[in-house]
Amino acid sequence: MFERLVHVLQQKPGSGWKYLRLWYRFLQNSLAVELEYRAAFISELVLAVSRLAWQLAGIWVFFVHRPYLGGRWTLWEAAIVLGLFIFFDGFIETFLRPNMEAIIEHIRLGTLDFILLKPVDAQFMASVRWVRFRHVGDMVAGLGLMGLALFRLHYMPGIVGFLLLPLMMAAGAIILYSILLVLVTLAFWFIDLTNIVELIWSVYEAGRVPVDAFPRVVRVVLTFVVPIAFITTVPAETLLGRISLPALLYAIGAAALSLGLSSLFWRYALRHYTSASS
């Protein structure tokens, strides 16, 4: 027992370095693949702007009729939420979706063995192997919209807001990742899962407006059952400097809890993986 612990402690720093280097290689490799499709890359950038425009216009129509959304969000405050929604949409497409699709395909074809045999943590390989750079445009567009919104609000977040925003966004990203990891893991039992995943994207759609804009029941579901609120609304509140300490701690707790549970579930599934291809 003690020996094993020492072993892990000696291993840890070195292996962390190894994973970072490995990830750098993955990035390079993904970028090389992406550069083969330069025209697609350019048109994705154009489409990112077009997507942002229709989504913003869709929100704006609410404000033709009421000065506030959900009782307290002005147009440009809600635009920050939309900016975060678009940013995370891009984040999903860039970092999460390509890996998710690859793993589901590996499980279906029985080629997951090649990943399990590698001397690296399987969850690491399954989560960060591919990056689809062409969707970075959405992430940039989302951040751009957030910047524009702050400018229109004539509001400068304090240093605390700027420091907490990345933290809250990281919590949101972790929650997204955990939800998707659970979905991927289900593929060990249910082979054709690609379409179930589509269903989950549709729940994510609810993140485009502040949760306060929804009727009570929906609000509760989006906060406690499928914690979409932490992905867009909570970081926006943070930037606007109106997040309370309990909410902040709750967000971090939710992220940690979902990451822990989803990783446990992944390991449980791996133990039951028989590698028999269909």
Place this chain on the structure above:
Amino acid sequence: MRGTYWLLRKIRATLIVYWARALEYRIVLLIWILAMSVPLVMMAVWLQMAEKGDVGSFSRGDFIAYYMANLLIVHLVSTWHGLELSHNIRRGELNALLLKPFHPLWIYALRPLPTKPLRIVLFLPPMILITYLLPDVHFDLHPLTWVALLASMILAYALMFLIQTSLALLSFWMVQAEPLVMIFFHLHMLFSGYLVPLALFPPSWVRTLMWLPFRFTLSVSLEIVTGALPRSEWIPTLGTGLGWVVLFYLITAFLWRRGIRVYTAVGA
């Protein structure tokens, strides 16, 4: 006469083939139908806003009726073949369709139709249930309305098909026509009434939106079935829609005739 007979036979054969395919992928279809949730998100927000009184001319019941009709009808009148057609031209995959004794555009036009009954079966029962359970949700279900609704839906499908096709046919000359189709989808979501009822845009916008083709790809059908469009306006409105259909038919026919001559069959 003989030509019409053969055309009908070909249409029937195509529909049967794709009906079989629709049955094979029924779960996938079901999920694709459920996955389109943006209108539901919009409806939820409007409902919360309408708790404190009507929004524009819309009460809570009006919103529910509008979006329920939307969920059903948008699927019946939509086709998303534009991206695929563009792709097939660019990659030279159109060849296989050109060899068939049937115009390829007919096949693209007929292919989505057999999936439509499945959607009616799935959506109509919950809609009827909601209409009866909620007191202030009203549809106009007069027999005459059904006729107008059907006419508007046929026009909507034709227009949706022709606009996408004319954009996708630009692939004969351009490498990247797919973004054009995508941008059309974005405009369509915003200006067809899919996302928000057109009547809720500011009045100055509404005046323009009433005439743009987007309205005739969806909104008109919703206006008819929710009773928002007065009967006296049915004929002029459907006439305008028909005008757009004719215009885009001419554009499509022109582009096809020119395009098929420059098509090299190996892809760009």
